[in-house]
Amino acid sequence: MDDYIRIENLSYWYRDTGVPAVRDVDLTVAKGEFACILGPSGCGKSTLLNILSGLFTPQRGKVTVDQHALFEDGRRVASEPVACGYMFQDARLLPWRTVGQNIALALKAAGFPENTWNEIIRSHLQMLRLEKYESAWPMNLSGGQRARVAIARSLAIKPAFILMDEPFSTLDEVTGRFLRAELLDLWERTGVTIVFVTHSIREAVYLSDHLYLMTAGPGEVFGRETIDLPRPRQYEDPRLTEIEGRLVNTVLEKWGYFDHKEPM
Amino acid sequence: MGARVELTPEFAPQTIRRWDSPIYQYLLSAVGVGLVIGTWFAVHPLTRFLPSPAEVWAEGAILVSQPETYASVLLSLRRLLVGLFVGFSAAFLVALAGRASSWWQRFFSVYVYVAITVPSLAVALFCLMIFGLTEVSVYVSVAFVVFPFVVVSLHEGFESLDARLHDMARVYRLGLVQRLRHVAIPEMAPSLFGALRNAYALGWKIVVVTEVFSAQQNGIGAEYNRAYDFFALDRLVVWVVFFLIVVFGVEFGVFRPWERRVFRWRDART
Numbered sequence: 001m002d003d004y005i006r007i008e009n010l011s012y013w014y015r016d017t018g019v020p021a022v023r024d025v026d027l028t029v030a031k032g033e034f035a036c037i038l039g040p041s042g043c044g045k046s047t048l049l050n051i052l053s054g055l056f057t058p059q060r061g062k063v064t065v066d067q068h069a070l071f072e073d074g075r076r077v078a079s080e081p082v083a084c085g086y087m088f089q090d091a092r093l094l095p096w097r098t099v100g101q102n103i104a105l106a107l108k109a110a111g112f113p114e115n116t117w118n119e120i121i122r123s124h125l126q127m128l129r130l131e132k133y134e135s136a137w138p139m140n141l142s143g144g145q146r147a148r149v150a151i152a153r154s155l156a157i158k159p160a161f162i163l164m165d166e167p168f169s170t171l172d173e174v175t176g177r178f179l180r181a182e183l184l185d186l187w188e189r190t191g192v193t194i195v196f197v198t199h200s201i202r203e204a205v206y207l208s209d210h211l212y213l214m215t216a217g218p219g220e221v222f223g224r225e226t227i228d229l230p231r232p233r234q235y236e237d238p239r240l241t242e243i244e245g246r247l248v249n250t251v252l253e254k255w256g257y258f259d260h261k262e263p264m
Numbered sequence: 265m266g267a268r269v270e271l272t273p274e275f276a277p278q279t280i281r282r283w284d285s286p287i288y289q290y291l292l293s294a295v296g297v298g299l300v301i302g303t304w305f306a307v308h309p310l311t312r313f314l315p316s317p318a319e320v321w322a323e324g325a326i327l328v329s330q331p332e333t334y335a336s337v338l339l340s341l342r343r344l345l346v347g348l349f350v351g352f353s354a355a356f357l358v359a360l361a362g363r364a365s366s367w368w369q370r371f372f373s374v375y376v377y378v379a380i381t382v383p384s385l386a387v388a389l390f391c392l393m394i395f396g397l398t399e400v401s402v403y404v405s406v407a408f409v410v411f412p413f414v415v416v417s418l419h420e421g422f423e424s425l426d427a428r429l430h431d432m433a434r435v436y437r438l439g440l441v442q443r444l445r446h447v448a449i450p451e452m453a454p455s456l457f458g459a460l461r462n463a464y465a466l467g468w469k470i471v472v473v474t475e476v477f478s479a480q481q482n483g484i485g486a487e488y489n490r491a492y493d494f495f496a497l498d499r500l501v502v503w504v505v506f507f508l509i510v511v512f513g514v515e516f517g518v519f520r521p522w523e524r525r526v527f528r529w530r531d532a533r534t
Binding site: 053054055081083084086088090092094095096097105106108109110137138139153157 | 428429431432434435436437438439442446447450453526529530
């Protein structure tokens with residue numbers, strides 16, 4: 001199997017408190033795959049992304065991307081930093097820089113020569129139907145538009161992969177659905193590898209090729225689901241509902257909700 | 265059944281209250297100034313020492329035509345800027361050290377409290393005794409007086425830094441210079457402007473006080489001193505007006521436009 005991102009036996013605990021966040025995680029993502037990590041709040045999903053993006057150094061385990069080791073046994077392996085796009089829960093744009101400048105900054109930091117910025121910015125804004133807003137201030141955009149700028153920024157740097165941390169959870173339902181469909185479309189057009197973290201089972205089933213199930217914190221990966229429904233998918237597709245129902249039963253047990261079970 | 269949309273208050277057309285319009289503001293300021301000058305007109309014949317507005321105007325016209333006047337203003341301005349630069353630099357280093365470790369913060373906090381509390385007049389006298397009647401005395405006085413206030417402002421600015429933007433900058437591999445220029449400094453801009461304004465206003469006062477005491481031959485404070493020696497009240501008034509012009513000139517000519525530019529992302533249409 002083509003293991004583009006490979007995480008082996010990974011553990012991380014918070015340095016100041018010693019509280020474990022993730023434990024013995026094994027996970028592989030193929031190139032061009034849309035992988036979702038599904039877990040309850042506080043299960044260490046974000047920690048995993050922070051490790052993949054290079055913000056946190058894990059104490060144990062190995063992380064390789066495209067056969068280049070990033071971390072090995074708690075050490076950061078000195079190598080070229082992997083360019084990764086990141087979408088946070090909020091769009092996290094600099095409010096005092098215009099939409100175009102926000103993307104330009106990421107391009108500059110990623111080492112793109114200055115004479116290429118304009119073209120890259122324009123094409124990516126076009127792809128997200130934002131070309132009108134290149135010189136707009138982020139504060140003047142709607143939540144959905146800001147999220148799309150964040151998508152444009154993460155794609156523009158030609159990343160090895162894009163990490164997404166519940167990026168649509170703060171948006172309203174309609175905007176969220178619209179953006180999920182748009183994201184899938186972009187993913188198919190660009191072939192980029194995406195690791196998407198969410199606590200919404202429906203969202204995960206709708207988006208992913210493979211879906212990793214995590215326990216409540218400290219998080220362990222306890223299952224891998226393959227969602228082999230054909231694309232494009234419909235959010236209301238009854239087959240999604242069926243998979244969702246099956247997963248709910250699996251997950252509830254692990255997430256520890258049976259102690260105070262609600263009638264279903 | 266037809267639906268009828270009722271406008272919620274914030275969308276209902278608003279009547280702009282007259283008192284909020286800028287024209288009223290200017291008018292009110294003009295009335296304030298007019299009142300003072302009117303009182304002056306009425307009162308000056310009753311005293312033996314108050315010059316008439318006309319005399320002051322004439323004195324002002326003479327001073328405006330003399331190049332020495334501008335030299336004095338520029339000299340004071342130079343002293344202020346050097347002092348501010350030194351004070352800001354020291355405050356920046358101390359604030360940075362305090363941010364880096366709480367040990368340094370505790371270490372420096374006593375200096376900051378003492379520096380805030382010591383009367384600025386005493387600071388000026390100290391400096392004159394230690395450094396003599398030199399330029400250095402003025403520089404050090406200004407630096408010492410503004411230093412603690414700048415430290416406090418910078419400290420507040422550091423507190424307001426958002427870890428989430430910092431994470432974003434790290435994920436996208438922005439270098440140190442880029443993080444400072446595009447993330448930290450814009451984030452701290454409100455505190456930086458606050459610090460600059462306060463330091464500027466405070467600095468002017470201490471420059472003038474030190475100049476008065478140091479028996480400098482030139483500078484705005486020296487002009488005050490000379491006016492006092494000759495009991496030339498008209499000249500004193502003129503120099504106070506010059507002082508106001510310089511201070512307001514920088515406020516309206518430099519600080520306000522600069523601030524509008526830096527914060528233009530805020531008052532864009534919502």
